[in-house]
Every structure is written in structure tokens, then in C-alpha cells.
Amino acid sequence: MHISNRPFDSITLGETAELRRLITTDDLLVYAAASGNYNPMHLPIADVDGDGQRERAAPGMFVASMISGVLGTQLPGPGTRLLHQRLDYPARAQAGDELLCRVCVLAKAEGRVRLSAEVTRPADGQTIVTGEVEVEAPLTPYATDQEVPGLIVQRHRHFEAMLDRARILPALPTAVVCPEDDKALEGALLAQREGLITPILIGDAAGIAAAAARIGADLTGIEILDTPRHEAAALACALVHQGRAQAVMKGHLHTDDLLRPMLDKDRGLRVGRRFTHVFVMDVPGMDHPIMVTDAAINIAPDLAAKVDIVQNAINLARALDMPPRVGVLSAVETVNPAIQSSIDAALLSKMAERGQITGGAVDGPLAMDNAVDLAAARTKGLAGGVAGRANILVVPGIDAGNMLAKQLTYISHAESAGLVLGARVPVILNSRSDSAMSRLSSCAVAAIHHFRGQGA
Incomplete structure (x- = not known):
């Protein structure tokens, strides 16, 4: 996977970047193991709300991590440091949903960039996460071909x-x-x-x-x-x-x-x-x-x-x-x-x-x-x-x-x-x-x- 950044001087107002991702049950299990959040609402093991269906709700912070993914790999990209975020969660996503994350540059000054951030569910247009983030952008160009080891969830x-x-x-x-x-x-x-x-x-x-x-x-x-x-x-x-x-x-x-x-x-x-x-x-x-x-x-x-x-x-x-x-x-x-x-x-x-x-x-x-x-x-x-x-x-x-x-x-x-x-x-x-x-x-x-x- 090729990854490159946008140094501060090359970033323009109104510039956008986006990422699509299908949320799977394995994603929720990996997130639970990594974060320690074992809330049954986010795992396919229990019917917490009594509706007869096992819960598979994606944690809000997991969905928000898509924003981090765009910031860290596309805009501004490698070398970015998150400084501030304000996010709202008007709706919930579940395993099986395809989500779209989009960020847009709103302002830039003194090495800092402010961006709007939104995660939506294209199937019905529902907004899942919305808000703004402020980051410290990299100053020098960087590019790499990044390979990350795959994970196999021990799930049957x-x-x-x-x-x-x-x-x-x-x-x-x-x-x-x-x-x-x-x-x-x-x-x-x-x-x-x-x-x-x-x-x-x-x-x-x-x-x-x-x-x-x-x-x-x-x-x-x-x-x-x-x-x-x-x-x-x-x-x-x-x-x-x-x-x-x-x-x-x-x-x-x-x-x-x-x-x-x-x-x-x-x-x-x-x-x-x-x-x-x-x-x-x-x-x-x-x-x-x-x-x-x-x-x-x-x-x-x-x-x-x-x-x-x-x-x-x-x-x-x-x-x-x-x-x-x-x-x-x-x-x-x-x-x-x-x-x-x-x-x-x-x-x-x-x-x-x-x-x-x-x-x-x-x-x-x-x-x-x-x-x-x-x-x-x-x-x-x-x-x-x-x-x-x-x-x-x-x-x-x-x-x-x-x-x-x-x-x-x-x-x-x-x-x-x-x-x-x-x-x-x-x-x-x-x-x-x-x-x-x-x-x-x-x-x-x-x-x-x-x-x-x-x-x-």
C-alpha cells in the first residue's frame, strides 16, 4: 500500500480526502481486544436490548478511528499529529455497514490545519459521526510502501x-x-x-x-x-x-x-x-x-x-x-x-x-x-x-x-x-x-x- 503525505505548505483550503470501509464483526472483535472495551453491545454474543437479535453495534470511537485513518494516511498524511477534536455521534453503525469518511480543509495557519470530519453510511445517507479536528501538519514530504501484517481473529x-x-x-x-x-x-x-x-x-x-x-x-x-x-x-x-x-x-x-x-x-x-x-x-x-x-x-x-x-x-x-x-x-x-x-x-x-x-x-x-x-x-x-x-x-x-x-x-x-x-x-x-x-x-x-x- 503506497502512502504519501501533504506537507503544510502544499495543503489548500477546501481540499478533501476520503476513505471507504466495510465494518465486519471481526473488526469489532479486534477493537474490543485492542481497546479493552468488551461492552456486549459491540460484540456478536448477546441480545442486550431484548429485540431477539445479537448486538453488533460499532463503538463510536471505533467509527471515529476512520477519521484518524484519513488524517494519518492521506490528508495531511504521515507525520500528522492530532491536537484537538470535537465530534458528535448522531447515529449508530453496525457490522455489515459500509461507511464513508470524508475530511475537508477549513483553515490553516502556523503549521496547524483545521478540518471538518464526517462519517456517513452511503446506503441511506445517514450521518454517523460529524465534527472538526485540528492537526499539526508535517513540514517535509514523505512517501512509503507500507505493509502491515494481517490479523486472523480466533473466532469460530x-x-x-x-x-x-x-x-x-x-x-x-x-x-x-x-x-x-x-x-x-x-x-x-x-x-x-x-x-x-x-x-x-x-x-x-x-x-x-x-x-x-x-x-x-x-x-x-x-x-x-x-x-x-x-x-x-x-x-x-x-x-x-x-x-x-x-x-x-x-x-x-x-x-x-x-x-x-x-x-x-x-x-x-x-x-x-x-x-x-x-x-x-x-x-x-x-x-x-x-x-x-x-x-x-x-x-x-x-x-x-x-x-x-x-x-x-x-x-x-x-x-x-x-x-x-x-x-x-x-x-x-x-x-x-x-x-x-x-x-x-x-x-x-x-x-x-x-x-x-x-x-x-x-x-x-x-x-x-x-x-x-x-x-x-x-x-x-x-x-x-x-x-x-x-x-x-x-x-x-x-x-x-x-x-x-x-x-x-x-x-x-x-x-x-x-x-x-x-x-x-x-x-x-x-x-x-x-x-x-x-x-x-x-x-x-x-x-x-x-x-x-x-x-x-
């Missing part, structure tokens, strides 16, 4: 949107297996408070009550089925068959112990496809969610297993209104007979072309860079609708999937929703280290998948 807008969609759906009756751990119980109750699930607690009743006491929770009105630990998952399956539960949630037990009864041919939850796991991940800075599969169940999947992994992920993406673009990952983007994952990727891509995998675009082999970065894909000469745009990443095995998901979580500050697919009902898979957002998002994804994805 994709999960927030999914939560909003899930809240309008019926609460999903959910069998919560062995919630005797504080976090497991708290996650289920949090999802209940948000209207996402209606929990049925299965496990040791005394242990559940003790956990509730530790976290200060009231279990009045919640169904609790006192069941030996080793029978809890089987009872959850029975509730599904009876129509009393439409989802299963993991509590404080090992994943193998949860899934084993579900794989029983007679009393389990199998419906034809393999059970596969998917992480739906909200990565700050990404303009769409990312799915990583399979990172928790299938250790070293063969081609047949990968077909189910891909198809299950495509069906979930469609339920979430994500256009399924499946990038099958390998270490290389060309088929190498010595690398089995590259062969599997090519076969999966061809199977999608022939209709053996349906509902989404599948491409591979793709390396991680040219799967998610369009510039990297173009550098390698990769065309098509998936390379550089993949939103479903199919990994070679559980090691790669687990590492990728945890890298996105702990280095890239992603939140993840974990789900087991391929069963009669969605199985919500949380770990003890999951955040509240992760637990809520897992329930939201399960609800959307159940109510909108049954025909996939």
Missing part, C-alpha cells in the same frame, strides 16, 4: 452459524453413555440448555449425581437410567431401536467400549456401511469449515473402507450445506506405485467419476498444500474443482488424521466437532479435553445431520 463463525441452525430444530433425544465425569456431564447439560439435545443419562446413577453435585448442576426432570457401566452402551443401542433416542453421545468411557455393542449384528446400530469418524473443523481464517476423516476409528483403512469414509463424509457435508469437495491426501500429487495412498486416491477419484461414490467431487492424490491452497495447486498445474479448494480431507490412516486434526486444533486454534457416521443414528464423540464450543458444535452437527441428512 462457521460453528456459530451451525449452532444457530441447530437451535431452530427439535431437541435431539440423545442417549449419553456413562456421564459420571464432570466434563462429560457438563457438556450434555450445556447442549440441553442450548436446546440442541434432550439427554437421557445412562450409567451409574450415584456417580452421575456426584458429578452433578461437583459442577453445581440440577438434574431435575432429566431421565437417568441406573445401569452397570459395562451395559450402558448396549442400553443406548436398545433405546435407539425403541425410538426413544435419535443420537448417542460418548461420556466417560473408552471409544472401543462405546462402539463395540453398536457393531453387534443383531442388536447394534449397523446399517450397511462401515463406521467412520469425521472431525468437522472451524479453522480461524478459513472461509469454510474443513472435514478431516478418518482420525479416530479406522486405523489403516483399505480401499473398500476408504469408499465408506468418503461417502459418509460427503453425505454429512451435504446435510451441512457444504458443497462436498473431497481431497484424498497423499505425500505426492501424482500416482506413485511405491506409495499405496497415492494409488488409493487415484482409484477413489475414478470411482467417483464412475458413480461408485456419489454426491460430491473427489480428486486425488493431492498433497496437503495443493489440496487447500489454490496458488499451490496452480503452481503444480492442477485443475478441476477440488485442487486448492478441498473442504473434505481424506487421510491415508489414523496417524495422519489424528496429527492433522490436532495440529489444526492446537497450532491453528481450530475448534472441532467429532462424529461417528455410518450408524443408524449419529454418534457424538467428545474427548475430555474438548472445549465448550467443541461439545456444543458436535451436538449441533449431529442434530443437523439427523434432521436434514436422513435422505443422503
Whole structure:
């Protein structure tokens, strides 16, 4: 960005400069973090005035900072020092508004310049800020090509949107297996408070009550089925068959112990496809969610297993209104007979072309860079609708999937929703280290998948 100033002697009366800016929710979050102004009126987290909408009002001083932007970069520009300002705020702006800031030189004397300043909303002509400022102008010319590092707000807008969609759906009756751990119980109750699930607690009743006491929770009105630990998952399956539960949630037990009864041919939850796991991940800075599969169940999947992994992920993406673009990952983007994952990727891509995998675009082999970065894909000469745009990443095995998901979580500050697919009902898979957002998002994804994805 090229910036230059107007020294005092070159400034003329009536001279103007202006700046346009679209106010985004991320702008408000950055301003709150920088200024310490955490007024909920200025953040997308609460309905302060009771009108049913979350507040997104731009702080007056934030809007006024557009005036500072014009003064510091255009008129007079670099070297300007603000001396005095008088501003009025006749109206309020919100995230989503495009604003226009204009300053005009009114007077100049002894190195000082007085300017009118106004911020308006061109869409309706409303004045947001108006007043005057006085500055000390620079005396010597200066120009530079200025680059400022970009900021990525650690905000999970994709999960927030999914939560909003899930809240309008019926609460999903959910069998919560062995919630005797504080976090497991708290996650289920949090999802209940948000209207996402209606929990049925299965496990040791005394242990559940003790956990509730530790976290200060009231279990009045919640169904609790006192069941030996080793029978809890089987009872959850029975509730599904009876129509009393439409989802299963993991509590404080090992994943193998949860899934084993579900794989029983007679009393389990199998419906034809393999059970596969998917992480739906909200990565700050990404303009769409990312799915990583399979990172928790299938250790070293063969081609047949990968077909189910891909198809299950495509069906979930469609339920979430994500256009399924499946990038099958390998270490290389060309088929190498010595690398089995590259062969599997090519076969999966061809199977999608022939209709053996349906509902989404599948491409591979793709390396991680040219799967998610369009510039990297173009550098390698990769065309098509998936390379550089993949939103479903199919990994070679559980090691790669687990590492990728945890890298996105702990280095890239992603939140993840974990789900087991391929069963009669969605199985919500949380770990003890999951955040509240992760637990809520897992329930939201399960609800959307159940109510909108049954025909996939």
C-alpha cells in the first residue's frame, strides 16, 4: 500500500480526502481486544436490548478511528499529529455497514490545519459521526510502501452459524453413555440448555449425581437410567431401536467400549456401511469449515473402507450445506506405485467419476498444500474443482488424521466437532479435553445431520 503525505505548505483550503470501509464483526472483535472495551453491545454474543437479535453495534470511537485513518494516511498524511477534536455521534453503525469518511480543509495557519470530519453510511445517507479536528501538519514530504501484517481473529463463525441452525430444530433425544465425569456431564447439560439435545443419562446413577453435585448442576426432570457401566452402551443401542433416542453421545468411557455393542449384528446400530469418524473443523481464517476423516476409528483403512469414509463424509457435508469437495491426501500429487495412498486416491477419484461414490467431487492424490491452497495447486498445474479448494480431507490412516486434526486444533486454534457416521443414528464423540464450543458444535452437527441428512 503506497502512502504519501501533504506537507503544510502544499495543503489548500477546501481540499478533501476520503476513505471507504466495510465494518465486519471481526473488526469489532479486534477493537474490543485492542481497546479493552468488551461492552456486549459491540460484540456478536448477546441480545442486550431484548429485540431477539445479537448486538453488533460499532463503538463510536471505533467509527471515529476512520477519521484518524484519513488524517494519518492521506490528508495531511504521515507525520500528522492530532491536537484537538470535537465530534458528535448522531447515529449508530453496525457490522455489515459500509461507511464513508470524508475530511475537508477549513483553515490553516502556523503549521496547524483545521478540518471538518464526517462519517456517513452511503446506503441511506445517514450521518454517523460529524465534527472538526485540528492537526499539526508535517513540514517535509514523505512517501512509503507500507505493509502491515494481517490479523486472523480466533473466532469460530462457521460453528456459530451451525449452532444457530441447530437451535431452530427439535431437541435431539440423545442417549449419553456413562456421564459420571464432570466434563462429560457438563457438556450434555450445556447442549440441553442450548436446546440442541434432550439427554437421557445412562450409567451409574450415584456417580452421575456426584458429578452433578461437583459442577453445581440440577438434574431435575432429566431421565437417568441406573445401569452397570459395562451395559450402558448396549442400553443406548436398545433405546435407539425403541425410538426413544435419535443420537448417542460418548461420556466417560473408552471409544472401543462405546462402539463395540453398536457393531453387534443383531442388536447394534449397523446399517450397511462401515463406521467412520469425521472431525468437522472451524479453522480461524478459513472461509469454510474443513472435514478431516478418518482420525479416530479406522486405523489403516483399505480401499473398500476408504469408499465408506468418503461417502459418509460427503453425505454429512451435504446435510451441512457444504458443497462436498473431497481431497484424498497423499505425500505426492501424482500416482506413485511405491506409495499405496497415492494409488488409493487415484482409484477413489475414478470411482467417483464412475458413480461408485456419489454426491460430491473427489480428486486425488493431492498433497496437503495443493489440496487447500489454490496458488499451490496452480503452481503444480492442477485443475478441476477440488485442487486448492478441498473442504473434505481424506487421510491415508489414523496417524495422519489424528496429527492433522490436532495440529489444526492446537497450532491453528481450530475448534472441532467429532462424529461417528455410518450408524443408524449419529454418534457424538467428545474427548475430555474438548472445549465448550467443541461439545456444543458436535451436538449441533449431529442434530443437523439427523434432521436434514436422513435422505443422503
